[in-house]
Amino acid sequence: MTDGQPLSLGNLALSRKEDFKTFANAPRREQPELLTRAELKALSAAARAAYNRLRREWHANLGPIKTPQLAALQEDLWDIVESNLQDGDKAKGAVAVDAFPGLGKTTSVLAFLREFHHREIAENGEYTAQGHERLPVCRVGLTGNTGMKDLNRAILEYFGHAGRNRGTATQFGHRALDCVLSCEVRVLALDDLHFLKWRKTSGIEVSNHLKWIANEFPVTLLMIGVGLADKGLFSEGTPSGDTVLAQTGRRTTRLGMRPFTIDSEAGRLEWRQMLLALEKRVVLADKHPGMLADDLSDYLFARSTGHIGSLMTLINRGCQRAVRSGTEHLDRDLLDGVKNDEASENARKELEAALESRRLTSRPRASRTAA
Incomplete structure (x- = not known):
């Protein structure tokens, strides 16, 4: 935020020194306040439009996350x-x-x-x-x-x-x-x-x-x-x-950089930590603990194939739709309607079949036991 206005870095070309300096010196984005449904309803039309714009820009720039x-x-x-x-x-x-x-x-x-x-x-x-x-x-x-x-x-x-x-x-x-x-x-x-x-x-x-x-x-x-x-x-x-x-x-x-994997307990723990970090950054009125890390862990792994770029794209687009539609949370029904990149969509079916048949799981042992 600067002077009460949302920070916009959307018109930068990092192949120019002035724009790179702007990128490098820009203050960290401030996460919008999480409002309840009642607080959302109490906003005036103008205030709600401004709040939703803040959320649009925030969800479009959720990273980087220190994986x-x-x-x-x-x-x-x-x-x-x-x-x-x-x-x-x-x-x-x-x-x-x-x-x-x-x-x-x-x-x-x-x-x-x-x-x-x-x-x-x-x-x-x-x-x-x-x-x-x-x-x-x-x-x-x-x-x-x-x-x-x-x-x-x-x-x-x-x-x-x-x-x-x-x-x-x-x-x-x-x-x-x-x-x-x-x-x-x-x-x-x-x-x-x-x-x-x-x-x-x-x-x-x-x-x-x-x-x-x-x-x-x-x-x-x-x-x-x-x-x-x-x-x-x-x-x-x-x-x-x-x-x-x-x-x-x-x-x-x-x-190099590796994708997330779920064929070991260490890999599943890394995946869960990633989802928990994302949960903290999502600003939706009806979000709840475990919305991503518990309810959608297998689903999100299948949709992203463990690639962080595909995961961030899916969460970003899902949050945009959740705000626009008034759903105010992420679940499988909403995300099924959100398109992701072609590579992830092509690899999705095989992974989903393995996860749904329990031949694979993305959830660490401790979280499965708690559930």
Whole structure:
């Protein structure tokens, strides 16, 4: 909330420095007050509309939740970034966050980058010794048509450099290096790296260019994508690359994220903790303890297949419908009418059959005993 108005970050492009700073410096959202049905009914039409808008925005931004997966990834990222304090004459280790879609890669990395930005500014100030704006993080999103020149231009776009529209790939590269040095960037994050066509000429060029960045830029190169190993990131962009000799493979630490699983008691406990954390964040008048973690545990696992992105989408859309329809709680009847992503819907039937036949359960032993 700012000056009584809901905070809106919906019009940001994190590939620009001003928007990334806005994202990083935005105050944490305040959870709307949980009203009873009687209190909802007592609101005026205008007050109720304002309250429901707050809830719409809140439910659309429930994360990030510090799951074991997120915590483990961030610990590894801190290890790598903090160990990259070598002098400028030494190449720094790079990171590749490589995992399937829907597991929270980008969300987890952005949460880390936000914390890193805060720490660097707190320790070193908002401006460098030369008076330049300090930008600890540069975040660039790639597309399927990104070549070496496009990548350099994208870095210049982040800084709003005046020379980002005219020049050669080499000129763009040196301008990007000047920006990184002047603003004392410490982490260069490249998102959606899998969009590159690695086995095409442009992919090989970019692979070589990434090595140049790792050699010349005093930054930790943080790459995020899907199936990066299969696409040749660690074998120099060629299917037959010698991974033993490949420089990228030797310098890059590959990190992953796993889905939730329910084939062990530890996995079931993790799943329950996730649902309990979500329950606390849901703002619906008729919610009750165990609404997600007890009543809907198996159902939500089947609908999401243990992927946090699919789970968050389903809960978000379910809450929107519950508010709009006046249902004010989540149950199977309401959620059956809510569509989820195609991958989850396709895998749903087999999981549901196993859960309903009791061949599988998502509930830990203690919660089953209590029930």
